[in-house]
Amino acid sequence: MENRTHAFFNKKIGSGVTPRGGASVYQDEGIIFLRSQNIYDQGLRIDDVSRISNEIHEKMSGSKVMKDDVLLNITGASIGRSSIFNLDEEANVNQHVCIIRPNEKVVPEYLHFLMQSEVGKLQVKLGTTGGNREGLNFEAIKKFRLPIPKRKEQYEILNSVSTKLNDLHLINSKLINQIQLLKNYRQSIISEAVTGKIDVREWETKK
Incomplete structure (x- = not known):
């Protein structure tokens, strides 16, 4: 496996x-316009x-998004966040979101995983410029160096x-359910105590 540049x-x-006019040209229907808060x-x-x-979408033809494009936030507090575009709709982006369109050597989902990894985050950190x-x-x-094996790998x-990840999500769901059961049990005990269904005086005597 070799480290290749973007x-x-x-x-x-x-x-x-x-777009010229900023937020005033946004509308409820039309072409999706992705900004950093969507990534x-x-x-x-x-x-x-x-x-x-x-009409605006066509004027911004150079930043039309295609399916399987990897979208990367390139400014501000959310710099380095990324998503893969998997919608069956047309879309465009503003200047805070970079379109990365891989060629046939790279599986888009693999590139997205790389950008989420420590390797990808480090490349973002090394490439970030300072200032306000x-x-x-x-x-x-373009100078990001990432490990790109053959497509099969x-x-x-x-x-x-x-x-x-699926295993981790399953474990996490079970833990969340157990925590919720404990909260419900605690609430049930409190409710029974304040309504007199449990005689707490006996507990106080034992203490």
Whole structure:
């Protein structure tokens, strides 16, 4: 396995702009317009997503998002957060979100996992420029060095990671359920005590 730079395995690295007029041109229906607050490692959050007209979308043709693009936040407090675009809708991005479009050498989900890993986060940290607002530029992203095995091995790694994550989620769900049961039991005891169903005077005597 070799460490390759982003420039070696990506078709596109770029971002968009804020449309002229800013928030005043956002609308309830239309093309999804993704901003940094919509990009999370766990997936896109689009409950409150802004939308733009098809006319603006076409004017911003250079930042149209395609399915399986990896989206990376490149400014501010959320720098380094990433999502994979898996929606069956058209979308665009502003200047705070970078589109990384892998070529045929890279499985998009594998690249997304890499960007979430310690290796990916370290590359973000090393490439970040300081000042009043931290940021990543495209040249820094192109210089990211990431381990890219053959596609078959990428799928094997993905399957292994997914299995382990599913196991962790299952354990976490069981723990949450147990905590909730204990809370319910505690609340039940308190309720029975204050309504007189349990004689707490006997407890006080034993103390």
